[in-house]
Amino acid sequence: MSEAPKPGSYAQTDPTIVASYPTTLPSATPVSRKKPTLASFSLEGKTAVITGGARGLGYVMTQALVESGADVAIVDLNGDEAAKAASRLLEQWKSENTDADKLPVITSHKADVSNAADVDRVFAEILAAHNNHVDTLVTSAGLCENFPAEQYPPDRLQYIMSVNVNGTYYFAAALAKHLIAVKKPGSMVFIGSMSGAIVNIPQPQAPYNASKAAVRHLASSFAVEWAQYGIRVNCISPGYMLTDLTKRILEERPELGEKWRSLTPVGRMGDPKDLMGAVVYLSSDAAGFVTGAELRVDGGYTVT
Numbered sequence: 001m002s003e004a005p006k007p008g009s010y011a012q013t014d015p016t017i018v019a020s021y022p023t024t025l026p027s028a029t030p031v032s033r034k035k036p037t038l039a040s041f042s043l044e045g046k047t048a049v050i051t052g053g054a055r056g057l058g059y060v061m062t063q064a065l066v067e068s069g070a071d072v073a074i075v076d077l078n079g080d081e082a083a084k085a086a087s088r089l090l091e092q093w094k095s096e097n098t099d100a101d102k103l104p105v106i107t108s109h110k111a112d113v114s115n116a117a118d119v120d121r122v123f124a125e126i127l128a129a130h131n132n133h134v135d136t137l138v139t140s141a142g143l144c145e146n147f148p149a150e151q152y153p154p155d156r157l158q159y160i161m162s163v164n165v166n167g168t169y170y171f172a173a174a175l176a177k178h179l180i181a182v183k184k185p186g187s188m189v190f191i192g193s194m195s196g197a198i199v200n201i202p203q204p205q206a207p208y209n210a211s212k213a214a215v216r217h218l219a220s221s222f223a224v225e226w227a228q229y230g231i232r233v234n235c236i237s238p239g240y241m242l243t244d245l246t247k248r249i250l251e252e253r254p255e256l257g258e259k260w261r262s263l264t265p266v267g268r269m270g271d272p273k274d275l276m277g278a279v280v281y282l283s284s285d286a287a288g289f290v291t292g293a294e295l296r297v298d299g300g301y302t303v304t
Contacts, residue, residue: 043284048136048137049072049073050065050074051111051137054074054108056245061275061276062138064280066093067093069104073126075111075171078110090104114162119170139172139190139191143160143208147204156207161210165214176226179230183229185230185232189235189279190218192212192215193215196209196213212237219235232290234282234295235295242272263304266300267299
Protein backbone atom coordinates (compact mmCIF):
# COMPACT_ATOMS: atom_id res chain seq x y z
CA MET A 1 0.00 0.00 0.00
CA SER A 2 1.40 3.37 -0.99
CA GLU A 3 1.85 6.00 1.68
CA ALA A 4 -0.85 8.66 1.78
CA PRO A 5 0.45 12.08 0.74
CA LYS A 6 1.01 14.59 3.45
CA PRO A 7 -1.23 17.67 3.51
CA GLY A 8 0.12 20.27 1.12
CA SER A 9 2.47 17.80 -0.66
CA TYR A 10 0.36 16.81 -3.68
CA ALA A 11 2.77 18.35 -6.18
CA GLN A 12 5.56 16.10 -4.95
CA THR A 13 3.59 12.82 -4.79
CA ASP A 14 1.57 13.19 -7.99
CA PRO A 15 3.42 15.05 -10.75
CA THR A 16 0.45 14.68 -13.14
CA ILE A 17 -1.28 17.42 -11.20
CA VAL A 18 1.57 19.80 -11.99
CA ALA A 19 1.66 18.69 -15.60
CA SER A 20 -2.01 19.49 -16.09
CA TYR A 21 -1.42 23.20 -15.54
CA PRO A 22 0.16 25.46 -18.16
CA THR A 23 3.52 26.93 -17.26
CA THR A 24 2.37 30.37 -18.35
CA LEU A 25 -1.07 31.86 -17.90
CA PRO A 26 -2.85 33.56 -20.79
CA SER A 27 -3.35 37.28 -20.48
CA ALA A 28 -6.68 38.29 -18.97
CA THR A 29 -9.44 39.07 -21.42
CA PRO A 30 -11.43 42.18 -20.49
CA VAL A 31 -15.02 41.37 -19.57
CA SER A 32 -17.67 43.77 -20.73
CA ARG A 33 -19.95 44.67 -17.81
CA LYS A 34 -22.88 46.99 -17.53
CA LYS A 35 -22.13 49.73 -15.02
CA PRO A 36 -24.19 49.03 -11.87
CA THR A 37 -26.84 51.61 -11.08
CA LEU A 38 -29.08 52.31 -8.11
CA ALA A 39 -32.82 52.75 -8.27
CA SER A 40 -33.82 56.35 -8.77
CA PHE A 41 -34.04 58.64 -5.76
CA SER A 42 -35.70 61.28 -7.93
CA LEU A 43 -39.27 62.29 -7.11
CA GLU A 44 -39.96 63.78 -10.53
CA GLY A 45 -43.46 62.93 -11.67
CA LYS A 46 -44.71 62.43 -8.12
CA THR A 47 -47.17 64.61 -6.23
CA ALA A 48 -46.91 64.63 -2.47
CA VAL A 49 -49.29 65.78 0.23
CA ILE A 50 -47.54 66.81 3.44
CA THR A 51 -49.53 67.61 6.55
CA GLY A 52 -48.07 70.10 8.99
CA GLY A 53 -45.81 71.20 6.16
CA ALA A 54 -45.79 74.91 6.86
CA ARG A 55 -43.39 74.92 9.80
CA GLY A 56 -40.73 73.00 11.70
CA LEU A 57 -39.80 69.51 10.59
CA GLY A 58 -42.69 69.46 8.12
CA TYR A 59 -41.36 72.49 6.24
CA VAL A 60 -37.85 71.06 5.96
CA MET A 61 -39.21 67.76 4.63
CA THR A 62 -41.41 69.64 2.16
CA GLN A 63 -38.29 71.44 1.00
CA ALA A 64 -36.57 68.08 0.48
CA LEU A 65 -39.48 66.78 -1.61
CA VAL A 66 -39.48 69.88 -3.82
CA GLU A 67 -35.70 69.82 -4.28
CA SER A 68 -36.00 66.17 -5.35
CA GLY A 69 -38.50 67.00 -8.09
CA ALA A 70 -41.94 66.47 -6.55
CA ASP A 71 -44.98 68.69 -6.80
CA VAL A 72 -46.40 69.25 -3.33
CA ALA A 73 -49.59 70.18 -1.52
CA ILE A 74 -48.88 71.74 1.88
CA VAL A 75 -51.63 71.17 4.44
CA ASP A 76 -51.67 73.06 7.72
CA LEU A 77 -54.14 74.22 10.34
CA ASN A 78 -52.81 77.74 9.74
CA GLY A 79 -53.75 78.52 6.16
CA ASP A 80 -51.75 81.77 6.04
CA GLU A 81 -48.58 79.99 7.15
CA ALA A 82 -49.15 77.30 4.54
CA ALA A 83 -49.50 79.93 1.80
CA LYS A 84 -46.32 81.68 2.95
CA ALA A 85 -44.44 78.40 2.99
CA ALA A 86 -45.58 77.57 -0.55
CA SER A 87 -44.53 80.99 -1.82
CA ARG A 88 -41.16 80.80 -0.07
CA LEU A 89 -40.40 77.36 -1.50
CA LEU A 90 -41.35 78.42 -5.01
CA GLU A 91 -39.13 81.51 -4.85
CA GLN A 92 -36.25 79.42 -3.54
CA TRP A 93 -36.67 76.95 -6.39
CA LYS A 94 -36.63 79.79 -8.94
CA SER A 95 -33.46 81.23 -7.43
CA GLU A 96 -31.68 77.89 -7.71
CA ASN A 97 -32.97 76.70 -11.10
CA THR A 98 -33.18 78.20 -14.56
CA ASP A 99 -35.43 75.64 -16.27
CA ALA A 100 -38.85 77.29 -16.23
CA ASP A 101 -40.41 74.25 -17.92
CA LYS A 102 -39.84 72.21 -14.75
CA LEU A 103 -41.37 74.72 -12.36
CA PRO A 104 -42.92 72.66 -9.51
CA VAL A 105 -46.56 72.96 -8.62
CA ILE A 106 -46.73 73.96 -4.95
CA THR A 107 -50.16 74.52 -3.45
CA SER A 108 -51.29 75.38 0.08
CA HIS A 109 -54.39 74.18 1.89
CA LYS A 110 -55.96 74.82 5.28
CA ALA A 111 -57.41 71.84 7.14
CA ASP A 112 -57.95 70.36 10.58
CA VAL A 113 -56.40 66.90 10.33
CA SER A 114 -58.37 65.72 13.36
CA ASN A 115 -61.68 66.27 11.53
CA ALA A 116 -62.57 63.49 9.10
CA ALA A 117 -64.98 65.61 7.08
CA ASP A 118 -62.40 68.38 6.74
CA VAL A 119 -59.79 65.88 5.57
CA ASP A 120 -62.14 64.55 2.88
CA ARG A 121 -62.90 68.13 1.79
CA VAL A 122 -59.28 69.21 1.52
CA PHE A 123 -58.19 66.01 -0.19
CA ALA A 124 -60.77 66.63 -2.94
CA GLU A 125 -59.43 70.19 -3.16
CA ILE A 126 -55.87 68.89 -3.53
CA LEU A 127 -56.86 66.43 -6.27
CA ALA A 128 -58.52 69.24 -8.21
CA ALA A 129 -55.44 71.44 -7.87
CA HIS A 130 -53.10 68.67 -9.04
CA ASN A 131 -55.04 67.19 -11.97
CA ASN A 132 -56.29 64.21 -9.96
CA HIS A 133 -52.70 63.05 -9.44
CA VAL A 134 -51.52 62.40 -5.89
CA ASP A 135 -49.36 59.39 -5.07
CA THR A 136 -47.31 60.32 -2.01
CA LEU A 137 -48.16 61.29 1.58
CA VAL A 138 -46.07 62.55 4.48
CA THR A 139 -47.95 62.97 7.76
CA SER A 140 -46.00 65.54 9.75
CA ALA A 141 -48.89 67.23 11.59
CA GLY A 142 -48.70 66.55 15.30
CA LEU A 143 -48.27 68.02 18.76
CA CYS A 144 -46.57 67.21 22.03
CA GLU A 145 -47.48 68.36 25.54
CA ASN A 146 -45.98 67.71 28.97
CA PHE A 147 -48.22 66.97 31.93
CA PRO A 148 -47.77 64.49 34.77
CA ALA A 149 -49.85 61.49 33.76
CA GLU A 150 -52.21 61.73 36.74
CA GLN A 151 -52.88 65.39 35.95
CA TYR A 152 -53.36 65.23 32.17
CA PRO A 153 -56.50 67.21 31.21
CA PRO A 154 -59.00 64.84 29.57
CA ASP A 155 -59.82 67.28 26.77
CA ARG A 156 -56.11 67.66 25.93
CA LEU A 157 -55.71 63.87 25.96
CA GLN A 158 -58.50 63.52 23.44
CA TYR A 159 -57.07 66.30 21.28
CA ILE A 160 -53.53 64.95 21.08
CA MET A 161 -54.83 61.55 20.06
CA SER A 162 -57.16 63.12 17.49
CA VAL A 163 -54.35 65.06 15.83
CA ASN A 164 -51.49 62.57 16.05
CA VAL A 165 -53.36 59.31 15.49
CA ASN A 166 -56.69 60.12 13.87
CA GLY A 167 -55.14 62.75 11.60
CA THR A 168 -52.64 60.23 10.30
CA TYR A 169 -55.37 57.66 9.80
CA TYR A 170 -57.76 60.01 7.97
CA PHE A 171 -55.18 61.23 5.44
CA ALA A 172 -53.80 57.75 4.84
CA ALA A 173 -57.29 56.40 4.20
CA ALA A 174 -58.07 59.29 1.84
CA LEU A 175 -55.00 58.62 -0.28
CA ALA A 176 -55.52 54.86 -0.20
CA LYS A 177 -59.10 55.24 -1.48
CA HIS A 178 -57.83 57.39 -4.33
CA LEU A 179 -54.97 55.09 -5.32
CA ILE A 180 -57.14 51.98 -5.17
CA ALA A 181 -59.77 53.68 -7.32
CA VAL A 182 -57.31 54.78 -10.01
CA LYS A 183 -55.28 51.54 -9.69
CA LYS A 184 -51.98 53.31 -9.14
CA PRO A 185 -49.16 52.55 -6.67
CA GLY A 186 -48.12 55.03 -4.02
CA SER A 187 -46.03 55.72 -0.95
CA MET A 188 -46.86 56.96 2.54
CA VAL A 189 -44.37 58.13 5.15
CA PHE A 190 -45.74 58.59 8.66
CA ILE A 191 -43.75 60.79 11.00
CA GLY A 192 -43.63 58.96 14.28
CA SER A 193 -41.07 59.46 17.02
CA MET A 194 -38.52 57.49 18.97
CA SER A 195 -41.02 58.16 21.78
CA GLY A 196 -43.15 55.42 20.26
CA ALA A 197 -40.53 52.90 21.40
CA ILE A 198 -38.95 54.45 24.50
CA VAL A 199 -40.01 56.60 27.47
CA ASN A 200 -38.43 60.04 27.38
CA ILE A 201 -36.89 61.55 30.47
CA PRO A 202 -37.08 63.81 32.38
CA GLN A 203 -40.22 65.34 30.85
CA PRO A 204 -43.60 63.56 31.40
CA GLN A 205 -45.45 62.92 28.13
CA ALA A 206 -47.24 59.58 28.33
CA PRO A 207 -50.08 60.41 25.89
CA TYR A 208 -47.65 61.67 23.26
CA ASN A 209 -45.58 58.51 23.59
CA ALA A 210 -48.69 56.37 23.26
CA SER A 211 -49.87 58.33 20.22
CA LYS A 212 -46.56 57.83 18.41
CA ALA A 213 -46.56 54.13 19.23
CA ALA A 214 -49.98 54.01 17.58
CA VAL A 215 -48.67 55.86 14.50
CA ARG A 216 -45.81 53.39 14.25
CA HIS A 217 -48.17 50.41 14.36
CA LEU A 218 -50.63 52.01 11.93
CA ALA A 219 -47.79 52.14 9.41
CA SER A 220 -47.13 48.43 9.89
CA SER A 221 -50.82 47.53 9.69
CA PHE A 222 -51.53 49.61 6.59
CA ALA A 223 -48.35 48.29 4.92
CA VAL A 224 -49.64 44.73 5.16
CA GLU A 225 -53.23 45.56 4.26
CA TRP A 226 -52.46 47.76 1.26
CA ALA A 227 -49.45 45.92 -0.16
CA GLN A 228 -51.79 44.16 -2.59
CA TYR A 229 -52.50 47.56 -4.18
CA GLY A 230 -48.87 48.56 -4.55
CA ILE A 231 -49.09 51.06 -1.69
CA ARG A 232 -46.03 51.24 0.53
CA VAL A 233 -46.32 52.59 4.08
CA ASN A 234 -43.31 53.36 6.25
CA CYS A 235 -42.51 55.36 9.36
CA ILE A 236 -39.73 57.80 10.23
CA SER A 237 -39.09 58.12 13.96
CA PRO A 238 -36.98 61.18 14.76
CA GLY A 239 -35.07 61.72 17.97
CA TYR A 240 -34.60 65.09 19.63
CA MET A 241 -34.58 67.74 16.90
CA LEU A 242 -33.53 71.38 17.18
CA THR A 243 -36.61 73.02 15.69
CA ASP A 244 -37.45 76.66 16.38
CA LEU A 245 -39.97 75.49 18.99
CA THR A 246 -37.42 73.27 20.71
CA LYS A 247 -34.89 76.10 20.74
CA ARG A 248 -37.38 78.35 22.55
CA ILE A 249 -38.06 75.64 25.12
CA LEU A 250 -34.35 75.13 25.74
CA GLU A 251 -33.82 78.85 26.24
CA GLU A 252 -36.10 78.59 29.26
CA ARG A 253 -34.91 75.15 30.38
CA PRO A 254 -31.30 74.61 29.23
CA GLU A 255 -30.95 71.63 31.55
CA LEU A 256 -33.27 69.67 29.23
CA GLY A 257 -30.88 70.12 26.33
CA GLU A 258 -27.96 68.99 28.45
CA LYS A 259 -29.86 65.87 29.49
CA TRP A 260 -31.01 65.01 25.99
CA ARG A 261 -27.56 65.42 24.48
CA SER A 262 -25.99 63.31 27.23
CA LEU A 263 -28.36 60.44 26.39
CA THR A 264 -27.69 60.60 22.64
CA PRO A 265 -24.58 58.63 21.59
CA VAL A 266 -23.59 61.07 18.83
CA GLY A 267 -23.53 63.83 21.46
CA ARG A 268 -25.84 66.28 19.78
CA MET A 269 -29.46 66.93 18.94
CA GLY A 270 -30.66 66.44 15.41
CA ASP A 271 -30.88 69.16 12.81
CA PRO A 272 -34.20 69.13 10.91
CA LYS A 273 -32.15 68.68 7.74
CA ASP A 274 -31.15 65.25 9.05
CA LEU A 275 -34.61 64.09 7.98
CA MET A 276 -34.34 65.25 4.37
CA GLY A 277 -32.59 62.17 3.03
CA ALA A 278 -34.82 59.81 4.96
CA VAL A 279 -38.09 61.22 3.65
CA VAL A 280 -36.84 61.35 0.06
CA TYR A 281 -35.56 57.77 0.21
CA LEU A 282 -38.79 56.28 1.57
CA SER A 283 -40.91 58.34 -0.85
CA SER A 284 -38.83 57.37 -3.88
CA ASP A 285 -38.59 54.29 -6.06
CA ALA A 286 -35.25 53.54 -4.41
CA ALA A 287 -37.33 52.11 -1.55
CA GLY A 288 -39.56 50.09 -3.86
CA PHE A 289 -39.25 46.92 -1.74
CA VAL A 290 -39.42 48.72 1.61
CA THR A 291 -42.75 48.74 3.39
CA GLY A 292 -43.80 48.41 7.02
CA ALA A 293 -40.37 49.68 8.06
CA GLU A 294 -39.45 52.13 10.80
CA LEU A 295 -36.43 54.32 10.11
CA ARG A 296 -35.16 55.88 13.33
CA VAL A 297 -33.26 59.11 12.89
CA ASP A 298 -32.23 59.59 16.50
CA GLY A 299 -28.45 59.68 16.75
CA GLY A 300 -28.44 56.24 18.33
CA TYR A 301 -30.67 57.20 21.28
CA THR A 302 -32.88 54.12 21.18
CA VAL A 303 -30.11 51.54 20.91
CA THR A 304 -28.37 52.43 24.16
